Amino acid sequence: MDANELFQRIVKEYSERIWWTARRFVNSQEDADDLTQDIFLKIWTALPSYRGEAQLFTWVYRIAVNEAMDRLRREKVRAALRFASLDAEMERRIDNDPWFDGTPAERSLSKAILALPEKQRQVFILRYYDEMPYEEMSQILDTSVGALKASYHIAREKVEAILKDEAAGLNL
Amino acid sequence: MAKKNGIKTPDGYFDSLQSRLISIADTAPSVHKTGFVRKVAPYFAYAASLVAAVLLGSFILRKTAVPEVDNSAWEDNLVAEVLMSADPYAIVFESETVNP
Numbered sequence: 001m002d003a004n005e006l007f008q009r010i011v012k013e014y015s016e017r018i019w020w021t022a023r024r025f026v027n028s029q030e031d032a033d034d035l036t037q038d039i040f041l042k043i044w045t046a047l048p049s050y051r052g053e054a055q056l057f058t059w060v061y062r063i064a065v066n067e068a069m070d071r072l073r074r075e076k077v078r079a080a081l082r083f084a085s086l087d088a089e090m091e092r093r094i095d096n097d098p099w100f101d102g103t104p105a106e107r108s109l110s111k112a113i114l115a116l117p118e119k120q121r122q123v124f125i126l127r128y129y130d131e132m133p134y135e136e137m138s139q140i141l142d143t144s145v146g147a148l149k150a151s152y153h154i155a156r157e158k159v160e161a162i163l164k165d166e167a168a169g170l171n172l
Numbered sequence: 173m174a175k176k177n178g179i180k181t182p183d184g185y186f187d188s189l190q191s192r193l194i195s196i197a198d199t200a201p202s203v204h205k206t207g208f209v210r211k212v213a214p215y216f217a218y219a220a221s222l223v224a225a226v227l228l229g230s231f232i233l234r235k236t237a238v239p240e241v242d243n244s245a246w247e248d249n250l251v252a253e254v255l256m257s258a259d260p261y262a263i264v265f266e267s268e269t270v271n272p
Contacts, residue, residue, distance in 0.1 A: 044200060
């Protein structure tokens with residue numbers, strides 16, 4: 001299988017899943033498109049270095065998550081230079097998202113995830129939305145299964161606490 | 173409209189996304205080198221890094237070397253003093269000596 005065929009296979013098998021993951025990280029349709037485009041450009045560029053030792057899915061997803069994190073870090077720096085907060089910007093994106101068609105609870109959940117530190121956010125998104133097994137996640141994030149389970153547990157508790165506080169605030 | 177976790181996407185959205193992504197391979201083909209270039213590239217990289225290391229090393233040596241001080245005049249004075257006091261070759265004229 002040559003590089004073109006392998007790339008086409010990756011696009012067909014993983015593009016939709018990667019787009020949804022990107023969508024969760026950047027909270028905007030347009031930015032998810034841009035990020036997915038960047039991820040696949042990176043995959044295409046890195047394809048000659050793929051030796052087949054890692055599973056294709058793991059290799060592709062590692063690039064996707066790293067690219068998403070790099071983008072968020074760049075956006076954070078850009079926001080800081082404008083004396084703004086990326087989390088506030090993300091909240092605005094969630095509130096004004098024309099493609100959002102869910103319940104208020106789903107919107108609140110998206111916002112609560114923003115309060116998580118970077119690693120917990122990754123783990124939460126990959127586990128909760130992508131339903132990724134810990135073993136796969138361990139290979140993608142280079143972290144032990146035990147540490148990932150602990151991260152997810154802490155992240156889940158934080159999110160629940162935020163949602164409970166919000167619900168209590170609404171009842172007042 | 174497809175919908176997932178409260179987010180909707182237009183019908184056929186992912187088909188169009190796939191077409192756009194596959195076109196990356198056509199618009200950015202230069203990253204995939206030919207077999208010959210791929211074989212030779214590591215040797216070029218090795219040679220370039222060797223040259224860079226030599227240049228850097230010589231630059232550092234030149235910057236850190238202590239400049240040589242010209243001591244020739246001082247050494248001449250030393251020799252002159254020795255001559256004046258010791259006169260090992262007996263070059264002082266007899267007329268200049270004090271007769272007892």
